[in-house]
Amino acid sequence: MTPVAFYAPMKAPTHPVPSGDRTMARAILKALDHGGLGWDLVSTLQTRDKAGDTTTQNRLIAAAETEAAQLIARGRRAGWRLWLTYHSYYKVPDLLGPPVAAALGIPYVQIEATRARKRLTGPWAAFAATAEAASDAAAVIFHLTERDAEALHAYAPPGQRILHLRPFLAQEELPQAGPRTGPMLSVGMLRHGDKFASYELIADTLKLLTVPDWRLVIAGDGPALDAVASIMHGFGDRVVLRGSLDAPEMQRAYRAASLLFWPGVNEAFGMTYLEAQAAGLPVVAQDRPGVRDVLPPGPHPAPGDGPAALAAALHHLLTNPAERLARGDAARAHVAARHLLPAASATLCGTIAELIA
Structure with a gap:
């Protein structure tokens, strides 16, 4: 049994282009390994709409609906017991986790979700509404910074837990330090x-x-x-x-x-x-x-x-x-x-x- 279904809609940990987002996604998987929890990278669907384009958003929503149906069947076979999403916000909403978790009857958890209710009107309105609904559906949201925590606490539905997960390196010990004399x-x-x-x-x-x-x-x-x-x-x-x-x-x-x-x-x-x-x-x-x-x-x-x-x-x-x-x-x-x-x-x-x- 693989208990944790993991998804990063911004950038999958397998993405070829390095970035801080990819590094953090990989670190989360190592944290699950360190704690003895099996995980399944369930999708590499990127839902980012940088421009606020309705056509792009509708295309991604349709693609997610098709993939979610497949993931529900896959989750039943794999025995997922929890869905974990890293980094969802109004430009990159989690379009997969909430419907799949609801269908499977498993807890839905987010890491680094941000709320931006001012975006519920304007070019990202549909995506912003989906991102807000996803945050509402989470049993737990882990925030990485105090800035994110403010809005999460302000708009948390009853019973939702908002917890601090400090940004971290995927290593148990510090690397060797240098002499600090160079450029x-x-x-x-x-x-x-x-x-x-x-x-x-x-x-x-x-x-x-x-x-x-x-x-x-x-x-x-x-x-x-x-x-x-x-x-x-x-x-x-x-x-x-x-x-x-x-x-x-x-x-x-x-x-x-x-x-x-x-x-x-x-x-x-x-x-x-x-x-x-x-x-x-x-x-x-x-x-x-x-x-x-x-x-x-x-x-x-x-x-x-x-x-x-x-x-x-x-x-x-x-x-x-x-x-x-x-x-x-x-x-x-x-x-x-x-x-x-x-x-x-x-x-x-x-x-x-x-x-x-």
Whole structure:
């Protein structure tokens, strides 16, 4: 018997393109494994509508209705006892879990669901209504950030449990830390929108940096590669774009770096913050919702303070090796205590065990 049916409508854990969303989906499956719960990746249907297009939404709803009928039959054969969906919101609603779970008479659970009732009118109205209905149907919703928790608590139906599952790395121990004497490191997909806004802020900050001989390595790839290369061109060989790195290469990049510099414009929380801190890197980021859920308390500049405050933070760490090491050690201890696999698995699997008992 495979008790848990798992679904990630945003991006399946088997998706070929790396991202924080895929990393977190894979981490959830490892948490289930760690807790001794079998799982079945039941679908790779992506329900994302980025543009608010009614035709796209209707097509995805029809596809989901057909697939749901097949999954109900499959679930009966497999003996699923709980449905678990990761990351559903108004642009990417879970169109499969609620009808399948209802037909099978099993608990429906969500991780990182967000509510946006202002979207119940406008181009995403149909999807927003479906996402709200899915959240209403959940016996338990795990939130990853305090920002998400506010709306979940405000609109929770009677009896629904809202629980905190801290973002976590899919490992039991910390990786080896580096000497923290190399270049600065920025890690993020190279795409337009919020990610590009972070790169623009990085470029504006570097223009103010007075530390001699600073260097920055950027790890990431995507459709905004040329645009990012253009705004970094004036820095010459002090900024190096490494492209997409696999997991071992990424770990080597963390160990070779002195600190992580990623402002975090509109990040949900950012897996790179956890990975960098686990490797002992201090982080220079802005004090933003989501970001503050994965960083230890510290002097993180407010967004309104702009690039000058970020440049001052970088200058302080780059010119104070002892402070850089101390902040990195504190970040590493923070991840060890709160954001590794054992604690996350206990929270997730303990709750699931209660629901399927």
